[in-house]
Amino acid sequence: MGERKGLNKYYPPNFDPRKIPRIRKPKNQQKKFRSMVPLRIRCNTCGNYMSAGTKINCREEKVIGETYLGIKIHRFYFKCSKCCSELILKTDSKNSTYVVESGATATRVCDQNEEEKQAEESGDVMSSLEKRTLVSKREIEVMAALDEMKSMKSRRVSVSVDSMLEALSRRHKEEEQVANEEDAALIKSIRFGMQRRIVDEDTDEMKEKKKKGRMEAIDEKKPKTKKLACIITSKKKTSLGLASLCHNYGADEED
Incomplete structure (x- = not known):
């Protein structure tokens, strides 16, 4: 098939492509x-x-x-x-x-514009209504945003810098008070687990102190009894001395 269509061409040996204009x-x-x-x-x-x-x-x-x-x-x-x-x-x-x-x-x-118009006229009524509603919503949102901007500007004009600073300082103080109250309530609500042990230790220490105080009171009372005993012994000694003197005196008279 390639030979019939003439795809293969013969190039003679003396062919020079540079000579072709x-x-x-x-x-x-x-x-x-x-x-x-x-x-x-x-x-x-x-x-x-x-x-x-x-x-x-x-x-x-x-x-x-x-x-x-x-x-x-x-x-x-x-x-x-x-x-x-x-x-x-x-x-x-x-x-x-x-x-x-x-x-x-x-x-x-x-034209694209004419095709859109023809599509709207032919039967795309719902799409046209949706587009109109979207446009109306955007216009309403824009008007609302403009009203808010106007109200904000009027408020800023009426409010001075000093009043703004005072309001901010009051708000800061109120926030600090609320935070402190919350912290105090939280601390009160916390129940520590080691509290009972500390109380028990304190009670043991108090008991030991009470025992020591009683022993010291008893020790203070003991020396008084010793003094009385010494006084009694001294009295006894004096009586014995008198007896010995009397005995010696009688012996002298007999002599």
Whole structure:
């Protein structure tokens, strides 16, 4: 199959590609190809209607000096199917459509705004109502925000700096008092687990102190009894001395 189609070409041994002259093409050379009409148009000379999709032989070229956001614009030349008059179309990248330059008129212009209007008129009533309600809600929110801003500005104008500082200091003091009360209530509500042990230890210490105090009182009382005993013994000694003296005195008289 490849041989029949002529894909294989014969190059002689004395072939030199440098001897082949270069073809210099113009910068804006027209290209010929077969295409279809993108719009429904009407010829101005004969009044023939050409619907979208009719096959035509056209020539295409780039429009020099016209671009849209860096996108190149192309121009198409073709002939009417009835009178063979030349018709010219041009691309419209902004609206993503085609524009008739000369030789014919477009029966229908495809614009997004017109399509939206037609959709609303045809039956998209609910979507239009939703859009209107959204717009009305936004307007109401904007008006409410403006009213709040106006009220805030009027309040700020009426309030002075000294009064603002006094109000802030009062608020700070009230917050401190509330915090202190909360801390005190929390401390009172806490029950420590080691409290009973400390009390028991204190009671043991108190008991020991009481015992020591009683022993000291008893010790203080004991020396008094010893003194009395000493006094009694001394009295006894004196009586015995008198007895011995009397005994000695009687013995002297007998002598």
